[in-house]
Amino acid sequence: MNRRQFALSIAAASLLRPSLFEPLPPMGVPRGVVPGRVTWAHDPAAVTWDGTGSWWTDANNNQAVIDHMVSRSICGLTNQKSDTQAWSSIFxxxxxxxxxxxxGYKAGEKIAIKANLNNTTDHGTIDRLNSSPHLILSLVRQLTGPAKVQQASITIFDSSRWIPGNLYEKVHHEFPGVVFVDHVGGDGGVKAEFKPDAIPFSITSRNAKGLDTVVIDATYLVDAAILRAHVSSGVTLCAKNLFGCTSIYTDWRKNAHDGFQHNRDGSASYSAFTDFLGHKDLGEKTVLFIIDGLYGNDNVDGPPHRKWKMVPFNDAWPNSIFMSLDGVAIDSVGFDFLTSEWPDLPDIANADNYLRESALAHDPPSKTFYDPERDGVRCRSLGVHEHWNNGADKKYSRNLGKAHGIELFLVG
Structure with missing residues (x-):
């Protein structure tokens, strides 16, 4: 869909889905080659799953289309005409x-890709929604091609879960030199090792404080999240995906989640997600933020099960990929998509607390001194946050001609 077709689909829409969150002026300092830009690639031909079989099979995912979406997103982030120029600009x-x-990038520097494999239970393949193997493959193709990164310098990991067979086989078949790391190792993967007390957090908490040595040893991190909601925290996007880099148990019931819940009454509170985004080896090491919106979900469990009603999806899968160099901006966009499509999500009231805290991490509403390393250095603003004007127009401040804020940039 090009920009003209998108505009026509908006104009023709008869159903305007309400949003729980009113338009909000921008706060924080935007990041990026084009500051505050979040690219949105949408192509209805990307995934065509009809609910039978498995969503992740080749028959239901068009690799060529997904490759094109990733390529156009990378170029769109930087206003460059080629993928090679775009990666150079990003680095x-x-x-x-x-x-x-x-x-720019120097040969030998390590890049770690944090996939979201929260729904895995072993190295087998299940139909619960995890990172798209096709999207991760597209990313590795970009890194080893235009970005000129050697296979051995790339690690795909989820420190707290398992690398499933469908992801491992998809990437390993084409790129046997890429390293895989998960919580247990084996079946072609390496067992995660953790540096203790690497993230002591800004306030005293029971949260796991070890960090996977993969992120500590990497020069760059790619944060590849999924577009979906989550009980307790309201949403789970790029900030929360970094939780999976810590020394937590595979059984979520054994893990502390201090600072994950927000105050439902609208008042400000400390957010552990801001610590994740502000840590030198997590959010501050992230060279690229991605939200996999090929399917999306209204909860964290199970396979995709609800097609999207909002325009331009019109009762289809969202078939979307979002990218940004600003971790707060991209989560703000993901947040608006989720809450406009499903305004009745569990625990969603005031769930954008972490976005306000992160955008204003240097002087947050909760008055927390954000210093996740406990080295005495306060976090700077971690990006820009605002809410769009409405779920039909999907316009942010920069889309409306203003000089500050988020720009949602539709790529062809």
Whole structure:
């Protein structure tokens, strides 16, 4: 769908789905080559699952279409015409803004891809929604091709779960040198090792404080989340996906979740998600944020089960991929999509607390001193947050011609 077709579909829409969250002016400092930009690739031909069989099979996922969506997203983030130029721009921007000089990627630097495999139970393949193997393959193709990263320098991991067979086989078949790390190792993968007390958090908590050495040893991190809701926290997007880098148990019931819940009355509170985004080896090491919206879900469990009503999806899977260099901006966009489509999500009231805290991490509403390493250095603003004007137009401040805020950028 091009921009003209998108505009026509909006104009023709007869059903305007209400949003629980009113438009909100931007707060925080936008990040990115194009500050505050979140790319949105939408192609109805990407996934065509009709509910029979498994959503993740090749028959239901068009690899060529997904590859094109990823390519156009990478270029769209940087206003570059080629993938190679786009990756160079991304690396130069990241290094320049993280005190590493105005340099690009250097051979041998490690890149870790944090997939969301929260619904795995072993190395077998199940139909509950996890990261799309096809999207992860597209990303590895980009890194080893235009970005010029050696296979052995790339690690796909989820420290708290298992690498499922469908993901491992999809990538390993084409890229046998890529490393896989999960909680238990085996079946072609490596067992995660943790550095204790690597994330002590800004306030005293019971949360797991070890970090996978994969993220500590990596020069860059790619945070590949999924577009879906979650009980207690309301949503689970890029910020919460970083929880899976810590030394937690595979059984979620054994893990503390201090600072995950927000105050339902609208008042500000400390958020552990802000600590994840602000930590030097997590959010501050992330060179690219991705939200896999090929299917999306209104809960964290099970396979995809509810097609999307909002335009331009019109009772189909969202068939979307979102990318940004701003971790707060991309979660703000994912948040608006989820809450506009499903305004009655469990525990959603005030669930954007972590976005306000992160955007204003240098002076947050809760007055927390965000310092996840406990080194005495306060976090800076971690990105820009706002809510769009409505779920039909889907416009943020920069879409409306303003100089500050989020831009939702539709790529062809």
């Amino acid at each position: 130069h921007y990241f290094n320049r803004t993280h005190g590493r000089g105005n340099v």
